[in-house]
Amino acid sequence: MWQQVKQALADSTAHFLTRLARLLPGLAALIVAIVVAIVLAWILAVVARRLLTSLRFDERLGRWGSASLGEWSPKNSPTILVSRTLAILVIVSGFLIGVAAFDFDWTYWSVQTIFAYIPNVVAGLAIWLVGNIIARFLARSVLIGAVNLNLQYARFLSIGVKWLVIVLAVAMALEHLKIAPGIVQLAFGILFGGIVLSMSLAVGLGSKEFVTKSLERDSKKAASELRPSEPVEADPLRHL
Amino acid sequence: METDVNPQPVQEPVQSVDLVVSILAEFDSAAITKTYEELRALPGPLRIAVLENDQRESLAPVSSAAPEGSEDQKNAVIFHVSSPSAKPRGNPGVSSVSEAYQSVFAAADKLQARGCCVIASKHESEKPGWIWQLAQPLFDKGVDLVLPHYARRKFEGLLNNGIIAPLIRALYGKRVNNPMGPDFAVSQRLIQTMLEVRAGGNGNRRQLLASLTSTALCQNLQVAEMHFGARVYSPTDWTAMSSVLADVLSPVFLDMERNAPCWQRTRASAALPSLGEPRYVAEDKVDLDIARMIESFQLGNRELQEIWGLVLPPATLFDLRRLALPAAERFRMSDELWVRIVYDFALAHRLHTISRDHLLRSLTPLYLGWVASYAQDLKAAGASSPEQRLERLSLAYEAGKSYLVSRWRWPDRFNP
Numbered sequence: 125m126w127q128q129v130k131q132a133l134a135d136s137t138a139h140f141l142t143r144l145a146r147l148l149p150g151l152a153a154l155i156v157a158i159v160v161a162i163v164l165a166w167i168l169a170v171v172a173r174r175l176l177t178s179l180r181f182d183e184r185l186g187r188w189g190s191a192s193l194g195e196w197s198p199k200n201s202p203t204i205l206v207s208r209t210l211a212i213l214v215i216v217s218g219f220l221i222g223v224a225a226f227d228f229d230w231t232y233w234s235v236q237t238i239f240a241y242i243p244n245v246v247a248g249l250a251i252w253l254v255g256n257i258i259a260r261f262l263a264r265s266v267l268i269g270a271v272n273l274n275l276q277y278a279r280f281l282s283i284g285v286k287w288l289v290i291v292l293a294v295a296m297a298l299e300h301l302k303i304a305p306g307i308v309q310l311a312f313g314i315l316f317g318g319i320v321l322s323m324s325l326a327v328g329l330g331s332k333e334f335v336t337k338s339l340e341r342d343s344k345k346a347a348s349e350l351r352p353s354e355p356v357e358a359d360p361l362r363h364l
Numbered sequence: 365m366e367t368d369v370n371p372q373p374v375q376e377p378v379q380s381v382d383l384v385v386s387i388l389a390e391f392d393s394a395a396i397t398k399t400y401e402e403l404r405a406l407p408g409p410l411r412i413a414v415l416e417n418d419q420r421e422s423l424a425p426v427s428s429a430a431p432e433g434s435e436d437q438k439n440a441v442i443f444h445v446s447s448p449s450a451k452p453r454g455n456p457g458v459s460s461v462s463e464a465y466q467s468v469f470a471a472a473d474k475l476q477a478r479g480c481c482v483i484a485s486k487h488e489s490e491k492p493g494w495i496w497q498l499a500q501p502l503f504d505k506g507v508d509l510v511l512p513h514y515a516r517r518k519f520e521g522l523l524n525n526g527i528i529a530p531l532i533r534a535l536y537g538k539r540v541n542n543p544m545g546p547d548f549a550v551s552q553r554l555i556q557t558m559l560e561v562r563a564g565g566n567g568n569r570r571q572l573l574a575s576l577t578s579t580a581l582c583q584n585l586q587v588a589e590m591h592f593g594a595r596v597y598s599p600t601d602w603t604a605m606s607s608v609l610a611d612v613l614s615p616v617f618l619d620m621e622r623n624a625p626c627w628q629r630t631r632a633s634a635a636l637p638s639l640g641e642p643r644y645v646a647e648d649k650v651d652l653d654i655a656r657m658i659e660s661f662q663l664g665n666r667e668l669q670e671i672w673g674l675v676l677p678p679a680t681l682f683d684l685r686r687l688a689l690p691a692a693e694r695f696r697m698s699d700e701l702w703v704r705i706v707y708d709f710a711l712a713h714r715l716h717t718i719s720r721d722h723l724l725r726s727l728t729p730l731y732l733g734w735v736a737s738y739a740q741d742l743k744a745a746g747a748s749s750p751e752q753r754l755e756r757l758s759l760a761y762e763a764g765k766s767y768l769v770s771r772w773r774w775p776d777r778f779n780p
Contacts, residue, residue, distance in 0.1 A: 261719070264671065264718075264719075264722055265722065267667060267668070267671075268606070268668065268671070268722055268725045268726050269606070269725070271660075271663055271664050271667050271668055271726075271728075271729060272605060272606040272660075272725060272728045272729070273603065274656070274659060274660050274663060276663065278663070278667050279667050361519050361522065361600050361652065361735070362519060362520040362521060362522065362597035362598070362599070362600060363521075363522045363523045363597075363600055363605070363608060
């Protein structure tokens, strides 16, 4: 019986060592892939940081109205944020390549799924970024336009427009990422509808005076055209 | 052989003329007919092409002069030439008016005209023959550009008086009252210069109206001013104020960028040769409502600080915040402050600090603040004529030029 126990132990040890030996090349490949990725990430981060610094990326981003990005960034510098993000992406890619080196079906399938998901992530990020840029541009346009029309709630309108576009962009990005699509759609509908309703109420109630004055002006103009002999209050200002 | 008592207008193909006259203003048919008669009364053998388009269908037929070579040719010969572009209608922007001017210049060049006269505004009252008075210096005195000097009331042409004219004066060293016309007389030499600038790609279509005067001054061509009566201005559309500012100032600032090597050298200003007798208009005693403009300025001060902060230095922002505090009757924007604001916006336009359209539209509350302050100054001085007040403003622009040159050459050093 002892012989059988010894045999069973020898067999399982041999089996274990065989399987471990089969893992070793994959493990070595994983370590090499991570080390190479770290080196590449470091080089890429340095190049990206120098390039963005020479382009004055932080300053330009501030002018485009994305100053808040600086607040989320390490050391208040979007340049460092971008360079570190690139580095992390390279390291993660290296890790995935190393994992794929293990000759197991499930590792191969996992890596394939992750790589197939990357285009969705890129598209989602691009939609979110473009949405942000458009939101800030539109917010600024609405703010300036509303101030020039003497609307006291110009700031509110501008913020409302900005958040409308951002909510839309985030919903589109999440749909691309296929994250809880049903819940996202419902939440988006409620948020978007809520923002539009509150803006409509604010504009409708807040611009009562503006609409009244506009209607009075139109009716005076129509009346003066019917009775040309009556003098009309004229604005003496002529700009051009 | 029967002779035709009422000869038909000359429809022969025109090879060359002495003068091209283009009427871009919306004259009624009676005014146009009168214009034609005045032109026909000019001494021969002047050959004048009048650019017309299909819109003027109600024009009364104009009889032609006797055929050339005949003994009776004492009067000018008028040719009707199809205008290559439509007349700008309503309240056209600078770009559409510039397009019309471009077409007129191209037609004048094609017709090898010695001069070109563009009438783009209506006048309250003018002496007969005033169009020829505008064009005559091109032939008699060798002038390349005749600009109008309209008699003005205190609240007319504020954009020109507050920004464009004093800016051109400070930049190019010539005291031009109406650098953007819109009525001009232009010599063949200047027409060809403008067409070359256009073909060289240094200018774009929108700049012609804005760059005509500056090009003539930079090229050291002969420029003179002709006195006219008051012109008719279009009424103010308060909802489109920011569009007007953006539309007018953008080509002016673009032209400033193009001519930087020229204007950075000039120092003091000199008067232009003046033609004709100065004309004056009676001022109406109007009471201007400045409350709306001050309110607009204060709202801009509250809400646009984030945008103004990208363009204006902290000292200017501080002055603007202080300006928003006192009551309306004590509201005064100093000339020095206004001049620095205009120069800072010109620099921001060049540097693309923010979208150019946003930049110029955000100037609107500041411009309205200046208008309110200007009205207050005139009221306090009891002035019936704005000349002294505007002269002070022009001197402030000249005095502030060193600030502009410094910021233009070293924008990083003064970056807010």
